[in-house]
Amino acid sequence: MVEQLPGMAIRRIAAYAPPTVVSNATVAERLRQEMAKLQAQLDRDLTDDEAAAFRTNDKWIRRFIGFRERRFVAPGEGTIDLAVRASRLLTNLGGTAPSDYDMIVFATVTPSCLYSPPDAGPLQHQLRIPEFVDGIPHELGGMMISLACSSWVAALRTCYAFIRSGQAERILLIGADAMSTTINWRDRAFACVLGDAGTAMELVAVPNVRDMFGPNCFWSWLGGSQADIITTPVGGSRNPLRTAEDLRDYQHCLTMDGKAVRELMVEFVGGPGTQAALHKAGLSLEHLDLVTLHEANRVLNGDIITRWRDQGFRGNIIDAGGNFGNTTSASIPLALALNPDALQVGKRFGLFGFGGGLSACFAFGLITSPIEVITEL
């Protein structure tokens, strides 16, 4: 009787990015300033090896990462502000009021506050979703979901479980990150890459024949043996931030072994990971009309796509064009929102989240009804 379960459709997508554009040249200049500060702190010149971590320029970033610019939040803004702006864009489309949502599923790795409050609370309040109606508490689900670079697809999969199981009919899915607040400015690896954006998606229950997904359309993987290649040395519960030196040295910020990430992820997503997920879904690469990969590095993604082409992939790439950086939980829905004309009914798509953990979460779907898109970028 599985045929009678509800399906899930993406009804609308909204994307917002803050107005402050940060060019590759600006990133390179900031790294130069930080190198000078470190030299002053050490009272000596850096060795060539030490200096390499700071050395970059526009040409290098375009060549090895494929990014041109990114956006940064203003001081005092955080993930909640990105989420509120994106959610209000959705509301601007009309038809759905914030109080029509059963649930807020909020994907982020950069919550506005550590520990509490979870951003879902302030978002409910800022969207004026009522807390009580006629004295009776207004039911509203909420949760924060994260899985590093795979956060958004993991959250999408969770929304599918809630809708498919009849526990929700209309979900506000947020994918938002203020990654600029996590940058170690003594290390070009992430400094050249990270950016900020917020997205909001309206997901609705539909009859099973119009399901855009299906229970076999999601596939997940964990590779914790390589967890150390994208990590944050200090600031979590295992190694709390306790010294001014660690703060000064950006030890509470993200670090990455870019070479290892590239080798592992190109091999995995370009080969057995994608093949295993397609096999579960009963698909092959030839079936995919549109694909969106988590945009951590467009050169890395290009290498994955080259491998896919060799295996029969003939579809189109939907991406953010290197103009927004790696926005983590926002990256895939941002890319979709930037390419509304590609989201045609009848197109079969693949969404590929992968990165820290290591983790991967992939989703395949078919656009069964029009998707409305609104952006403020």
Add this chain to the structure above:
Amino acid sequence: MVEQLPGMAIRRIAAYAPPTVVSNATVAERLRQEMAKLQAQLDRDLTDDEAAAFRTNDKWIRRFIGFRERRFVAPGEGTIDLAVRASRLLTNLGGTAPSDYDMIVFATVTPSCLYSPPDAGPLQHQLRIPEFVDGIPHELGGMMISLACSSWVAALRTCYAFIRSGQAERILLIGADAMSTTINWRDRAFACVLGDAGTAMELVAVPNVRDMFGPNCFWSWLGGSQADIITTPVGGSRNPLRTAEDLRDYQHCLTMDGKAVRELMVEFVGGPGTQAALHKAGLSLEHLDLVTLHEANRVLNGDIITRWRDQGFRGNIIDAGGNFGNTTSASIPLALALNPDALQVGKRFGLFGFGGGLSACFAFGLITSPIEVITEL
């Protein structure tokens, strides 16, 4: 055809707490030391108002919070270590190997690392769940879920959605927090309260007739208008930690307006919140044999229960007895694990998560099959 969907049963619960016992007297002494440090820093005596934040003793904590002691992780240990220990206890029961799980759902507000890796990755690795079998990636779902004090029930609800929708058959649900790492030692409000523990639960798909829950058995609420009463001033994306002064002053640690929390939560959980959730589930307070409330403050919980008694509640309270503090994502499963004899087949239970956000997530169920329990406390 809803009758034919799978249900979910709690098969096993494991709970672990680190061996370092911290008495109320030890907490009070640490606060006194911090007060002396602050006086030295300011080079003056504190005013009476300032000193009040540091003033406590065993009698005060027992009277106003109802806690006797709590456990703290050792230096270098974090949430991942609590989760690994609890998960291995589950495995020690035999019958289920770690590789039998489809998914790791990890509830915590204190991830071992900020941003990446998500603890689900290192947990998979430490449990030796394979990443590849015969060269093919081994499918394994994973995600981190948080909703402040309501994290664990929100994660339980998510597990129900995955199992009910047929997307998972056996889930490892972790509820673990190293709350000692979040303490502002200049403020007794949380310093007297927080503790560390890890729990692991095996949740399995069962025929609908043995479902311990049901789609109407979960109820959630957000009250973001009061988000500021449990918050962390600095360290999230909206106000990143940037100065040594903020670090010294514990601005990156949890803060609470205890009076406001108490007034709001006793009123809400003791009245309309619980009534709304019971109404949805088709139950009333008389139906509940066993209840477990998030153990943030046993005196506050006592006031809630007094209100419930006035409304017809005649069941038993399952709690941790004030011996483990507020362990956030571990608190409800820890209380269950501490009272195995109460978990009898045929008993109807209520689980009540509430706190920061503000948030609430409640679950009602019926024990339809024996629950195995193992602890190392």
